[in-house]
Amino acid sequence: MNDLSAILEIILLLGIPFVPIAVGVLLRRKFVPAAAGGEPLTTGQKLGRLAGNILLWGGIAGILFMIVVVLNFKGVI
């Protein structure tokens, strides 16, 4: 039981940085910029896309941060 809970915890912990990435991708897909001649995005849609961008790049930065931290742990940096 301990092993199973530990495995689940690892999956959860490793998955956390991917959550904002996934949400960011979804938001970006939902609020696609209008094609040429199409209707421009409303303010709300623009904010939604901005939030998507922040979550996507923030998530990527978070994963890079964790890689840096692991390298620090390994004594590389």
Place this chain on the structure above:
Amino acid sequence: MKPQRVIPAVLLLALAGSYAFASEGVPWGHKDHLTQFKYLAESEIYTQDTWAELLPDLQDKELREAVEPAQQRLEAVQAYYEAAMAEWDSAQLRDYAARTTEEDLKTVRLWLGNAKAAAFANKLALVRAKLEKASEEGLTDAEAAALAPHLTDEAIAGLRSMKYAAAQQAQVSGSFKKHEVPKEVANAAIKNVSGALSGNVSANIAKVFDGNTATGDAGAVRLGEKYALPKGTVRGAVAGVSAQLGKQVSNSAASALGANQPRATVATTVKSAPPAALAGANPPQAKSSAWTSDAYGFTVTANGRTQTYRDQAQAEAAIRALPDGSVSKIVLYGHGSPGMQTVGPATYDSDSTAELLRGKMARGGVIQFSGCNTASIGGSTLNPAVGLSMITRRLLYFSLPYFQDRADGVPAAQAKEQWDKGWNADLARDTSRGVKGAVVCGYRTFGLVPGRLPGLTRLMGNQEATTPGYVAGKIACYQDGREVAAP
């Protein structure tokens, strides 16, 4: 460009621009921070070139941190200079003449300027020249007058009697010059009275001349050898033949040579010891050409002086040699993990750190563990970087070792119990319980030091730095086991 991309781009540019304008660097030696720059220069922490390479934020931080030690150092040098320019007595005369080095003059020049350094150098040169001349040729009245601003009357009188005293000493020790009485004649003259002399008199005068404690016993007299009589007998004879001469010799030699004072007294009255040089405490850092960092070290601030060490034994010996209650700050820089900190090959936990520093810390003195995860993770946070650090800490210090233990056959319950306790250990808090009164700080997160980044460390030339500079991390401080604000 579409409007929604223009806005963030403009914001980003504005942010970068404002940062650049807000953080203008401070030129090396700027008059507003002259004292700090003197301190940094003397301690060889930076040169003009390495200073120019620092980011403005780091420059500000270094200048702020240097304010207090620089002021203390300035006061110490001023006190030294004032004592050095006062009138010296005989003991101080000998001490300054013998012990003052070019480094001391350089220190005065750096902190107090060329004029004061020149005045000190001139005084020293004059006194040394007259000291040498006094023992060989004696001093004229004009020379004695020239020394009046620098020496006490007693010291000048001592110098003036040095020639006579030296001649007496040479005569007694048998080193005759061509115009002096040959020792055979002296021996013949005094031989008849030597037996009647008191041992105490001869011992005392012998001590005055050269520190020899011979009692004056004749012992076995072996005629025909170079020295017809043993030295002790000769000394005793001289003292006995002329008590007045003996007294005069004693007084003159004593005042000139300082031999009339017990050694301990001399040691406590001499004030020439300059403030210990900072430069020697910070040996030039070895310039590595590696692309990755090997930075670690001890930084100890005590009595207003900051010293850095790479070597564990050297650092610990220096700390143990410090007086109790004298350490105002110590930084242990290296790699950390929950409950532990390394400084190069040395490893410290709360017990060993407390053992090393117990009693040495000033009240409110700071022990800084500059290593990752040297405090517990603390409470919940909205800062995503801190959250990611917590996650990583749990993965690296619980999950990973747990499964390693399981692979090694350790029962699950035992492994879980062990690593559940260990992953969130708080080195700073535990140490603060062992070093009462001190403020002990550590990092709740991984501490990222930009200067350690591979490549960048080579560019900055700080592969073997002993202090971390800027650390990106969440700090926590404790005093007697209770969390306090970071000093």
